Amino acid sequence: MEEPILQIDGLTVSIQGEDHRRDILDRLSLKIFPNEVMGLVGESGSGKTMTALATMGLLPRTIKITGGEIWYEGQDLLKLSNREKRAFRGGKIAMIFQNPRMALNPLMRVGDQIARAVRLHRDHPTNECYSIGVDLMKQVGISDAGSRSKAYPHQLSGGMAQRVLVAMMLACQPNLLIADEPTTGLDVTIQAQIFELIKEIQAETGVAVLLITHDLGVVSEVCNRVGVMYAGQVMEIANVAELFQDPGHPYTQKLLKSILRVDQISDLDTSKALAPISVAFDSLGCRFASQCEEVCPECFQMRPELPDDDCDHVVFCYKYYEKRNK
Amino acid sequence: MNVLQNNVKVKAPGRAGKKAVEFDKRLKRMLRFPFFIFGIIVILFFLLVVVFGPVLTPYDPALPNPGYTLGEPTSDFLFGTDKFGRDVLTRVIYATRLDLMIALFVAVLSFSVGSLIGGIVGYYGGWLDKIVMRIVDVMFAFPSFILAMAITSALGDTVENVIIAIATAYTPYFIRLTRGEMLTVRTRQYADAAVSVGNPKWRVALVHLLPNSLTPSLVQMTLVSGWAILDAAGLAFLGLGITPPTAEWGVMVSEGAQRIITGEWWVWLYPGAAIVLAAFAFNLVGDGLRDVLTREEQ
Amino acid sequence: MPYLFRYIFRRFFLTLIAIFGVIVLAFLLTRLLPNNPAALRAGPLADEAIIKQYEKQMGLDQPLFVQFSTYFGQLVKGDLGESWRTGQPVIEELGIRIPATLELALSAFFIALVVGLTLGILAAVYADTWIDQAARVFATLGASLALFWLALVGVYVFYYLLHWAAAPVGRLTIGLSAPPDVTGLILIDSLIDGDFKTFKDGVSHIWLPACTLAFIVSAPIIKISRAAMKDVLNADYIRTARAIGVSSWELFTKDALMNAFIPILTMLGIVFGYLMGGNLIVEQVFAWPGIGQYAWKALITNDFNAVQGFVILIAFVYVSLNFLIDVTYALVNPQIRLE
Numbered sequence: 027m028e029e030p031i032l033q034i035d036g037l038t039v040s041i042q043g044e045d046h047r048r049d050i051l052d053r054l055s056l057k058i059f060p061n062e063v064m065g066l067v068g069e070s071g072s073g074k075t076m077t078a079l080a081t082m083g084l085l086p087r088t089i090k091i092t093g094g095e096i097w098y099e100g101q102d103l104l105k106l107s108n109r110e111k112r113a114f115r116g117g118k119i120a121m122i123f124q125n126p127r128m129a130l131n132p133l134m135r136v137g138d139q140i141a142r143a144v145r146l147h148r149d150h151p152t153n154e155c156y157s158i159g160v161d162l163m164k165q166v167g168i169s170d171a172g173s174r175s176k177a178y179p180h181q182l183s184g185g186m187a188q189r190v191l192v193a194m195m196l197a198c199q200p201n202l203l204i205a206d207e208p209t210t211g212l213d214v215t216i217q218a219q220i221f222e223l224i225k226e227i228q229a230e231t232g233v234a235v236l237l238i239t240h241d242l243g244v245v246s247e248v249c250n251r252v253g254v255m256y257a258g259q260v261m262e263i264a265n266v267a268e269l270f271q272d273p274g275h276p277y278t279q280k281l282l283k284s285i286l287r288v289d290q291i292s293d294l295d296t297s298k299a300l301a302p303i304s305v306a307f308d309s310l311g312c313r314f315a316s317q318c319e320e321v322c323p324e325c326f327q328m329r330p331e332l333p334d335d336d337c338d339h340v341v342f343c344y345k346y347y348e349k350r351n352k
Numbered sequence: 353m354n355v356l357q358n359n360v361k362v363k364a365p366g367r368a369g370k371k372a373v374e375f376d377k378r379l380k381r382m383l384r385f386p387f388f389i390f391g392i393i394v395i396l397f398f399l400l401v402v403v404f405g406p407v408l409t410p411y412d413p414a415l416p417n418p419g420y421t422l423g424e425p426t427s428d429f430l431f432g433t434d435k436f437g438r439d440v441l442t443r444v445i446y447a448t449r450l451d452l453m454i455a456l457f458v459a460v461l462s463f464s465v466g467s468l469i470g471g472i473v474g475y476y477g478g479w480l481d482k483i484v485m486r487i488v489d490v491m492f493a494f495p496s497f498i499l500a501m502a503i504t505s506a507l508g509d510t511v512e513n514v515i516i517a518i519a520t521a522y523t524p525y526f527i528r529l530t531r532g533e534m535l536t537v538r539t540r541q542y543a544d545a546a547v548s549v550g551n552p553k554w555r556v557a558l559v560h561l562l563p564n565s566l567t568p569s570l571v572q573m574t575l576v577s578g579w580a581i582l583d584a585a586g587l588a589f590l591g592l593g594i595t596p597p598t599a600e601w602g603v604m605v606s607e608g609a610q611r612i613i614t615g616e617w618w619v620w621l622y623p624g625a626a627i628v629l630a631a632f633a634f635n636l637v638g639d640g641l642r643d644v645l646t647r648e649e650q
Numbered sequence: 651m652p653y654l655f656r657y658i659f660r661r662f663f664l665t666l667i668a669i670f671g672v673i674v675l676a677f678l679l680t681r682l683l684p685n686n687p688a689a690l691r692a693g694p695l696a697d698e699a700i701i702k703q704y705e706k707q708m709g710l711d712q713p714l715f716v717q718f719s720t721y722f723g724q725l726v727k728g729d730l731g732e733s734w735r736t737g738q739p740v741i742e743e744l745g746i747r748i749p750a751t752l753e754l755a756l757s758a759f760f761i762a763l764v765v766g767l768t769l770g771i772l773a774a775v776y777a778d779t780w781i782d783q784a785a786r787v788f789a790t791l792g793a794s795l796a797l798f799w800l801a802l803v804g805v806y807v808f809y810y811l812l813h814w815a816a817a818p819v820g821r822l823t824i825g826l827s828a829p830p831d832v833t834g835l836i837l838i839d840s841l842i843d844g845d846f847k848t849f850k851d852g853v854s855h856i857w858l859p860a861c862t863l864a865f866i867v868s869a870p871i872i873k874i875s876r877a878a879m880k881d882v883l884n885a886d887y888i889r890t891a892r893a894i895g896v897s898s899w900e901l902f903t904k905d906a907l908m909n910a911f912i913p914i915l916t917m918l919g920i921v922f923g924y925l926m927g928g929n930l931i932v933e934q935v936f937a938w939p940g941i942g943q944y945a946w947k948a949l950i951t952n953d954f955n956a957v958q959g960f961v962i963l964i965a966f967v968y969v970s971l972n973f974l975i976d977v978t979y980a981l982v983n984p985q986i987r988l989e
Contacts, residue, residue, distance in 0.1 A: 084892055087778075116894035123893075128886040133908050133984065143894045178984040191890070198894055387787070489664065490671030493965045497927035502961050505949050506679045582796050586931060589798045591950055605799055609935070612806050624799030632794035639790065 030057035031098070031234050032081070032119075032202055038093035039073075039080050039258075050076050050089065051258045052313070053329075058202065063228055063235040065245040065266070068255035074238045076258075078204045082121050083111040098202075116198035117147050124210040126187035130179035136190045137163075137175025143197035162193040166223060185216035192223060196231070203227075206238045221248050242281075246270060251338075254278050257313040259329070264339040274341035277314045312342070320345045388640025394633035401448045411442040413599045422616050432618035434607060443599040444623050450600050451581050451630065454515055458580035459573045461519040466526025467569050473527070474534030474565070485531075488524045496521040500583050504593045514593035518583050522576050526569055533565035571642045578634030585627050601627045654987055657980050665973040672965040676958050677721055730959035735951050740959035744941050749834025750821060751940030754932065755925050756835075757856055758863035762921070765864065766871025767914070773872070774879030775902070785872055792869030797928050801862045801935040808858055815858040818936040822851050859936045863928050870921055878913040882906050912983055919972040926964055 039051040051073045058064045066074045079085050081096055081103065096103040098118065103111070123129050131139060140159035144150065150158060156175075163171035166189040179187060188208055195203055205224060209217035225248060228235050237249055245252050246266060253263040254275065262275040273279045311326040312318070318325065322344055329342055341347070401408070417437030425432040431440035473484045491499065503517035585602030587593040589609075594600045596607060601623040608620025696704075705711050712720075724731065730740035773785035808815040821836055822828060829839040829848050837856065840849040882888070883906055891905050933942035941960060948956035980986045 082893060084889060112895050112897070114895075115892065121893045123886060123889065125886060129890045131887045131891070131905050131909070134904075142896070146895055178988065180985050181988065194890075194894060387790075486667055486671065489668050490675060493668045493672050493969045494961070495923035495927040495964070495968065498930070498961060498964055501930075501949070502676075502679055502957065505952075505957060578794065582794075585796055586798055589796075590931065590934065590946055602796075602798070605796075605802065609798075609802055612802055613810060615810065617806060620799070620802055624796060624802065627796045627799060628794055631796070632791065635790050635794050 028059050031060045032058040032236075033097040034077070034081070034094070035097065036094035037077070037080060037091070037096060039076055039085065039089060040092045041089045047092070049092070049258060051080065052310075053094065054255075054258070054260055055094075056253050056260055056263060058234050058236055059251075060201070060234050061228070061232050062250040063225070063237055063248055065249035065252035066236060066238045066255060067240060067242060067245055067252060069240060071257075072255040073258040074255055075206050077255075078121060078206050078236065078238060081204065082115055082119060084115075084121075116143065116195070116200065118200055119202045119204065120195035120198045120200035121204040121206065122188070122191045122195055122208050124207045126184055126191050126208075127179050127182065129191060130187060132179055135176050135178055136182065136187075137177075140175070140190065140194050140197055143194045147198040159193070159197065162196050163190065165196065166190075166193045166227075167219075168193070183216075184212045185219060188212065188216075188220055189223065192220075192227065196227065199231075200233060202234045202236065204236045204238070207240070208237075209244075217244075224248065254281070259313050260342060261314065262339075262341045262343075264341075268339055272339075274339060274346045275343045276318045276320050276345065280317075385640050385643065387636045388643075391633040391636030391640060394629060395637060398448055398452055398630060398633070401445055402452050405445045405449050409439070409442040409445055411439040413438060413443045413446040414597060422611070422619070424616075425618055431622045432616070434604070434619050435611070440604070440618060440622055443604060444601070444626055446599040447601045447604060447623060448626065448630075450511070450594075450598070451584060451627075454511070454518075454584045455577040455580045455630075455634070457515045458519045458522065458584075459577045461515065462522040462576060463526055463569060463573045465519070466523040467530040467566060469523075470527040470530030470532075471534050471565060474531035475538055481531075484527065488527050491521070491524040494521075496579070497583055497586060501587060501590070501592060504587055509593055509595055511594055511598075514584055514587060517587075517593070518580050521583070522579070525572055525576070529568050529572055530565050533568060537565050571638055574634055574638035574641060578631040578638065581627060581630050581634070654980060657986055658977055661973060661976045661980075665969055668969050669966060672962060672969070673722065673725060674718075676962050676965075677718055679958070679961075725962070730962065731955040733948070733953055733956045735948065735953040735956065740956050743944060743956070744959060744963055747939060747941045747944050750938060751929055751933070751942060753821075753835040753837065754856065754859060754863070754938060754940060755929055757837075757860035758867060758928075759922070759925060761860055761864035762867040762871055762925075763918075766868035767875050769868070770872040770875030771879050771907075771910075773876045774883060777880060777883075782876075785876065789869045789872040789876075792866055792872075795866060797862070797866050798931045798935060800865065801859070801932055804858050804862050805935065816851070816854040818858075819855075820937045820939055821855050822848065823855070826851055855936075859932045859938060863925065863932050866928060867921055867924050870917070870924065874917040875910070875914050878910045878917075879906065881913075882910045885909070912979060915975060915982075916979060919968075919975045922971055923968055926968065 034054055034056050037051055037054040038049055040047045040049045042048075054073070054077060056064075056066075056077075066077065068074050076085070076089070080091055083103065083106075085091070091104055094104075098114070103114065106114070130136060137156060137159055140162060141155040144155040144158045144162075145152060148155075148158070160171045160175050163175060168174055168186060168189050174182075174186075179190075182190065203224075208224075209220050212220065221244060224235060224237070227233060237244070239245060249266050251264065252266050252269055254261045254269070254277065256277050261277045262269070262273070264274070269278065270282065273282055309326060310328050311324075312321075312329050315321050315325040324344060330344055330347060415438065417433065417439075419437060420429070420433050421435055421437040423429055423433040423437070429439050429441065431444060434440055434443070469484065473481045494502070500514075500517045500521040503520055504513055507513040507517065581601075584593065585600070585605065588595070588600050588602030589606040591606065594603055596603050604623035605620045605627075608616070608618075608623070611617075611619050710717070728741060730744070732738060733740050733743060736743065769785040769788065773782040776782055805815070805818050809817060816823060826848060828836055829843040829845050832839045832842050836852040837849060840846070840852060887909075888901065888905055891901050896905070929940065930942040930945060932938065933940045934946050937943070941963070945957060945960040947953070948960065
C-alpha cells in the first residue's frame with residue numbers, strides 16, 4: 027500500500043460564538059495518495075472549503091483549529107511556525123479557488139503575477155522568470171501567450187483567468203493541488219476544458235489533486251476516489267465507481283437517489299431533501315442522524331471507529347458495518 | 353430529547369432559565385457597542401437639560417452681574433462667570449436649548465426636503481433627474497461650512513437664517529442618498545405589483561418605496577445633527593449668524609477667546625466642551641446605528 | 651485608448667458645468683436675496699439718494715440678465731471686482747494672501763495624511779484589536795471636535811501654559827522679516843536662503859495651527875483608509891497571493907496597498923474640502939494672514955465682492971482638484987485606461 031501524500035487525522039475546526047464554540051469540522055479524517063484525483067463532495071456549507079483552507083493554513087482569523095493533525099510527507103503541518111507554513115504554500119501544496127477573475131490582482135499584469143510565483147518557487151534568475159511564466163501559460167493551453175501575458179485580469183474571460191491560476195500553481199511545482207470548485211460561474215464548455223486541463227496536468231506532472239465540488243457528474247468523470255461530507259463530518263470515502271454502484275452511507279444513498287439519473291451531471295445544491303447545515307451541534311454523534319431513516323440510538327452520541335485494515339471503502343455508519351458483518 | 357435544540361449550552365432550560373438566557377444574549381449584544389450606549393445616554397442627558405433647563409439654575413443667563421466678573425469657578429458659580437459677571441453654567445444650559453434646537457431643525461429640515469426631492473427624482477428619472485443632480489453637484493462643489501457661511505452672510509444674522517443656511521448645505525446629502533436607495537428599490541417586485549393592482553404611480557412611490565429608501569438617511573440625520581452643532585457654533589464663533597448677547601456655545605467660546613492670553617480658561621472651555629460632547633454623542637450614535645443597520649442586512 | 655479620452659472629456663465637461671453653476675449660485679446669493687447690496691455698501695447712515703447712486707454704480711438698476719452677463723464677462727477675464735472695504739481688486743488681494751494659506755493647508759494636509767493613513771491602515775491590518783478600536787475612537791473624536799475650540803485649547807496649553815508654541819500672531823514673530831520670496835512659503839524660502847533662524851521661527855509659528863487642523867482632518871482619512879484597506883484585505887486575490895506563499899511584506903505593499911490606493915485617492919479631494927473650510931477658523935485664531943482671514947474680515951464688514959470672490963475661488967479650486975483626482979484615477983486604474 028502506498029503512503030498517502032496527505033493524511034488528515036481527526037481534524038476539528040471551530041469558531042468561537044458568543045457563548046459557545048461551534049465546530050465547523052468535526053474529527054475529519056481522510057487520506058490523499060500520490061498521483062490520484064480525489065474528489066470531495068458535499069452541499070454548500072458542508073465544510074469542504076474549510077478543510078482545504080485548514081490544510082493550507084489559510085483559515086480566517088476567527089476560525090481556529092481545535093484538534094487533530096494534518097500529516098504531509100511525515101510532518102504535522104499544524105505544528106509548523108508561520109514561516110515554515112508559508113514555505114509549504116505553493117511549494118508543496120497549491121490551491122486554486124472559484125471566481126478566478128477576482129482571484130487575480132487587478133493592478134498587475136497576469137504575466138507578472140505568474141512570474142512572481144516562478145520567482146518564489148523555482149531557482150531561476152529573475153530575468154528568466156517572466157519567460158518561464160509565458161511558457162507555463164502555453165502549457166495550460168492559453169493561445170498567444172506572449173501578448174496575453176501583458177493583459178490585466180479584467181481583460182480575460184473566466185476560463186482564461188482560471189488557466190492563468192493553474193499556470194501560477196504549476197509554477198510552484200506542488201505535489202498536491204487543491205482545486206476548490208474551480209469552475210463555478212464558468213460556461214459548461216469551459217468547465218469541461220478546465221477539468222480536461224486538470225486531468226492533463228495530473229498525468230504530465232504526477233501531482234495529486236484534491237478536487238472540491240458539489241457536482242457529482244464531474245466526480246464521476248474526473249476523480250479516482252471521492253469523499254462525501256455532510257455538516258463538517260466525513261460520511262464516506264470510496265473509489266468512484268464503487269461509490270456510485272454501492273453507496274454505503276445512508277446520506278450518500280439519499281444523495282444519489284435525489285438525482286434523477288446517476289449518470290447525468292447533477293448539482294447537489296438542488297437536492298432539497300436534506301437539512302440546513304447552519305444548525306450547531308452539541309453532541310459527538312453523527313450529524314446526519316436526525317434525518318437518517320436507518321438511524322439507531324447510538325448514532326446520536328457517537329460515531330464508529332474506523333476499522334484498522336486499510337480498506338478502500340470507508341463508511342462512517344453503524345448500520346453499514348452491521349449489514350456487512352452479517 | 354433532541355440534541356439539535358439550540359446553540360446555547362443551558363443546564364436546565366426551564367422557562368425562567370430560558371428567559372434569563374435570552375435577556376442575557378440581548379444585553380451582551382448591546383454591550384458590544386458600549387460607545388453607542390454612551391452616545392445615547394449623553395443625548396438623553398442633553399435632552400433633559402433642554403426640557404428642565406431653567407429649573408436647574410437660579411441665575412438669569414442674560415443679566416449682567418458687575419460685582420463678580422471673570423470669576424473663577426466656585427461653589428456658587430460652578431463654571432465661573434464671564435466678563436459681564438453672568439454665570440457660565442447657566443449660559444451653557446440655555447445655550448444647550450438653543451444649539452440642540454438648531455440641530456434638530458437642521459436635521460429634520462434637510463432630511464425632509466432632501467429625501468423628498470431625492471425620492472421623486474430617483475423614481476421618475478429623466479431630465480428632472482439630470483438637472484437636479486447637476487445642481488447637487490454644484491452644491492457639493494462648496495465645502496459645506498463655506499456654503500453655510502455664504503448663505504448666512506447673505507441672509508442676515510438670525511437663528512432662523514442659520515438653520516436655513518446649514519440645512520441647505522446638508523440637503524444635497526439626503527438628495528443623493530435617497531435617490532440612490534430609490535433607484536435600487538424601485539426595481540423591486542412589490543412596486544410593480546402595487547402598480548399593477550391599480551395604485552397610481554405616485555402613491556406607490558410615496559407609500560411603498562420611499563419609506564424603504566430611508567434607512568441610510570436616518571443614519572445620516574444623526575450625523576448631520578452633530579455637524580449642524582459644529583457649524584452653527586463655528587459660524588457664531590466667527591461672528592456670523594448668532595451673535596452676542598445670545599447664549600450660544602459658539603458665541604460663548606468666541607467671547608472667551610479673548611481671555612485666552614489672560615488665563616481665564618473657564619469662559620471658553622466649558623461651552624466648547626459642551627459642543628464637543630454633543631457632537632461626539634451624535635457621531636457615536638450615528639456610527640452605531642450604521643453598524644447595527646448594516647449588520648442586520650448581513 | 652479612446653475610452654480614456656472620452657472618460658476624461660466627460661469629467662471635464664461636468665467640471666465646467668459645476669464651475670458655471672458655482673458662478674450662478676454666487677451671483678444669486680448676492681442679487682436675489684433680501685438685503686439690498688447697495689444699501690449695505692452705502693452703510694446704515696445713507697439716505698435714498700446715495701443708495702440710488704450706489705445702485706447705479708454697481709449696475710443694480712439693470713435687468714438681471716444684463717447684470718449676469720457683465721458679471722460673467724468680468725469673471726472670465728479674471729476680474730473678481732473690487733473690495734468694498736479697500737477698493738483694491740479682489741483678485742490681487744487674494745493673490746497676495748494665497749501663499750500663507752497654502753503653506754498652512756499643505757502642512758496640515760501632510761501631517762494629516764501621515765497620521766491618518768498610518769492609523770487607518772494599521773487599524774485595517776490589525777482589525778478587531780485594540781489598535782482598531784483606538785483608531786476608530788480617535789477618528790470619531792477628531793470628527794466631533796470643534797476646530798475653533800481645539801485651536802483655543804491648543805493655544806492655551808501649548809502657548810500660554812507650556813510655551814512650546816509661538817504666540818498666535820501670524821507666520822513669524824513681529825519684527826522678523828520674511829525671507830526673499832521664491833515660493834511664497836516661508837519654510838521653504840528660508841531654507842533656500844540659508845536662514846535657519848527664520849526657519850525655526852516659522853516652524854514655531856506654524857506647527858500648532860497645522861497640527862490642530864491636521865487633527866480634525868485626519869478623522870475622515872482614518873475612516874476611509876481603514877475601510878478601503880479592509881475591503882482590499884478581504885479580497886480573493888490576497889488569498890491567492892498568500893496561497894502561493896508571498897511574504898507578508900510584499901503582500902502588504904504590492905497587493906494590498908496598491909489596490910487600496912485608488913479608493914483612498916478619490917477620498918482625498920473631499921478631505922481637502924474640510925481643510926479649506928477649516929482654514930478660515932484657524933487663520934482667525936492664529937492671526938494667519940491668509941485668504942481665510944481676508945474672507946472673515948470681508949464677512950464682518952459686509953464686503954460682498956470680496957466674499958463672493960473668495961467663495962468662487964474656493965469652489966473653483968475644489969472642483970479643479972477633484973477633476974485632477976478623477977484624471978489620476980483614470981490613469982492609474984487599468985480598467986479605465988485600457989478599455
